[in-house]
Amino acid sequence: MITDKLISAFYHSIPTICFIFPIFAIEMKALTDTQYIRQLVSEGEHCHQDFKFEISDARKIARSLSAFANTEGGRLLIGVKDNGKIAGVRSDEEIYMIEAAATMYCKPKVELETQTYKVEGKTVLEIRINETVSKPVYGLDETNKPWAYIRIKDENILATPVHLKMWQHSKKPEGALVTFTEREQRLLDVLKEKENFH
Numbered sequence: 001m002i003t004d005k006l007i008s009a010f011y012h013s014i015p016t017i018c019f020i021f022p023i024f025a026i027e028m029k030a031l032t033d034t035q036y037i038r039q040l041v042s043e044g045e046h047c048h049q050d051f052k053f054e055i056s057d058a059r060k061i062a063r064s065l066s067a068f069a070n071t072e073g074g075r076l077l078i079g080v081k082d083n084g085k086i087a088g089v090r091s092d093e094e095i096y097m098i099e100a101a102a103t104m105y106c107k108p109k110v111e112l113e114t115q116t117y118k119v120e121g122k123t124v125l126e127i128r129i130n131e132t133v134s135k136p137v138y139g140l141d142e143t144n145k146p147w148a149y150i151r152i153k154d155e156n157i158l159a160t161p162v163h164l165k166m167w168q169h170s171k172k173p174e175g176a177l178v179t180f181t182e183r184e185q186r187l188l189d190v191l192k193e194k195e196n197f198h
Helices: 004-010 033-042 058-070 093-104 161-170 182-197
Strands: 016-020 025-029 049-052 074-078 112-119 122-129 138-140 146-152 155-158
Touching (some): 033 074, 033 122, 049 058, 058 093, 058 122, 058 138, 058 155, 074 093, 093 122
Parallel strands (some): 049 074
């Protein structure tokens, strides 16, 4: 299966990639910046992708970083409006705000992969966030209070006490039996249904 990661990895260095199979050959041309970003934008926002028109608050971005790191990872496309229109990044300061969000406002800090693309004369940033092994990652609010977030569909939501309890127990080396109250179990069932509905 050809994934976005494969396309991105070979994007700038290899103009043509050929996979030869016993019966036939498949040739895949490398995408231009515009084609690659347009392909991502065509997917819309979802559990692994979020559009940001601009970065004006590093703490708000820390919420998104926390959510992606605590769920299954994902990407931010900076310079793309919610409707998919390419607006472009307005200044280099936005890059620094993302780095500040990852290092100063996420606990523990979040590792990022940043790639810049030129689309119709405008700069779009792709920020990749991998799922963290050691959960939770917290985003600090304006009072420096830590909050853990998760990603469901195209939204960042606060992690529930159930999530926090599961992450706490998953850190134990030999594993542990986790028991939930009836209310916590119902919440888990609802969240699982919501994920499966997507």
